[in-house]
Amino acid sequence: MLIEYTWLVPLIPMLCFLIVGLLGRKTPEKGGYIAIAGALLSFIISALIAYEYLTGDAYPEPVTSQIAWFAIGDFEINLGYYVDGLTCMMMLFSSFISTLIFIYSIGYMHAEGARKTRYYAEVSLFLTGMLGLIVSSNFLELFIFWEVMGLCSYLLIGFWSFRHADGDAASANAASAAKKAFLVTRMGDVCLMAGLFILLGEFHSLDYTQLFDPANIANADSTMITLGMLLVFGGVIGKSAQFPLHDWLPDAMAGPTTVSSLIHAATMVKAGVYLVARGYPLFIQDPEVMLFVGLIGGFTAFFAATMALNNMNIKRVLAYSTISQLGYMILGLGAGGYLIALGMDMGGAEGDILITAGAAGFIAGCFHMMNHAFFKALLFMCSGSVIHSVGTEDMRLMGGLGKHMKITSITMLLGCMWT
Secondary structure (H helix, E strand, O other): OHHHHOOHHHHHHHHHHHHHHHHHHHOHHHHHHHHHHHHHHHHHHHHHHHHHHHHOOOOOOOEEEEEEEEEEOOEEEEEEEEEOHHHHHHHHHHHHHHHHHHHHHHHHOHHHHHHHHHHHHHHHHHHHHHHHHHHEOEHHHHHHHHHHHHHHHHHHHOOOOOOOOOOHHHHHHHHHHHHHHHHHHHHHHHHHHHHHHHHHHHHOOOEHHHHOOHHHHHHOOHHHHHHHHHHHHHHHHHHOOOOOOOOHHHHHHHOOHHHHHHHHHHOOOHHHHHHHHHOHHHHOOOHHHHHHHHHHHHHHHHHHHHHHHOOOEHHHHHHHHHHHHHHHHHHHHHHHHHHHHHHHHHOHHHHHHHHHHHHHHHHHHHHHHHHHHHHHHHHHHHHHHHHHHHOOOEHHHOOOHHHOOHHHHHHHHHHHHHO
């Protein structure tokens, strides 16, 4: 069974990170082709695993396999993979879009010289973090890969901190943006870690199979589950740039446009939305938790959209749009979970209707997560083409570009229509 080799999906980019880091300077494009090959191979394996799972007898039940990692008293931590429909969707679009962005990077980062080795090593490590987070079988694994992505985000946002072509001001801006992103997201990560400690103390395990078991949930303290999931959502607020920890994402546009496309549109900021979707069986235990999730998402969606209206920087407009779209995803998941929680409490035919409506909200939130990854990555890459051509990010200095950049004009229009 191919599913038995799910662990290869994050391992291959990790090997590419090591190869590029050690030998990249001696290869064509300073490791670019190695990074592309690793991402493409991960996508192919992901596609085969998804096909086998979705057409197999196990569907829709998850397929999981684990080995013991370590134990402290009654607390046992395992390593393994967890494959279900959500895993398959995330693996496919993350690896596929990353492959396209890596190909785009060959041209976009061509002038960086020897520093391309660092870039391709870091994006390969980032892809390792994202894919590892997706296939993890427990929250501790997820948290480790979550932090790997945070580190890579810091390094890639600050890629132009030194010897930038625009001079000292741009270098300082990139360094400041990297530090801001790192520190703000760490605030959310501390909340996430605290939430995981509460769940570990309550369930004596962080394995999905244990935490999502209805019998274990029924035997746990509902108050502690509520507190734990509120803290876990704090991590979501930081990573997915929800209010009030949203301000780091627009500043992160100081990095290369390929980084904006990869980390801050297509994959990393989706990790928070994925965490809500993955922890849904625990989130829906309390309607008030899901109401809070939905309110944060709804307010962020409106608030960030208004901030985009008065901004003249082409990348910052897309960044605020990203925050707004992430808010829509969180709103969909929160509203759907609220209805499911009410339906579970109500029971009967009316409860079944609410649960069905809530499931539609969950599906809508997850679908938009995939949909947004494609069109926002496209829009960022188109903006990179425009910036390279006109030499500025200020839209007030642009105009009439459709005559001179027909391909970019058409693709950007398609991205906007996709929105």
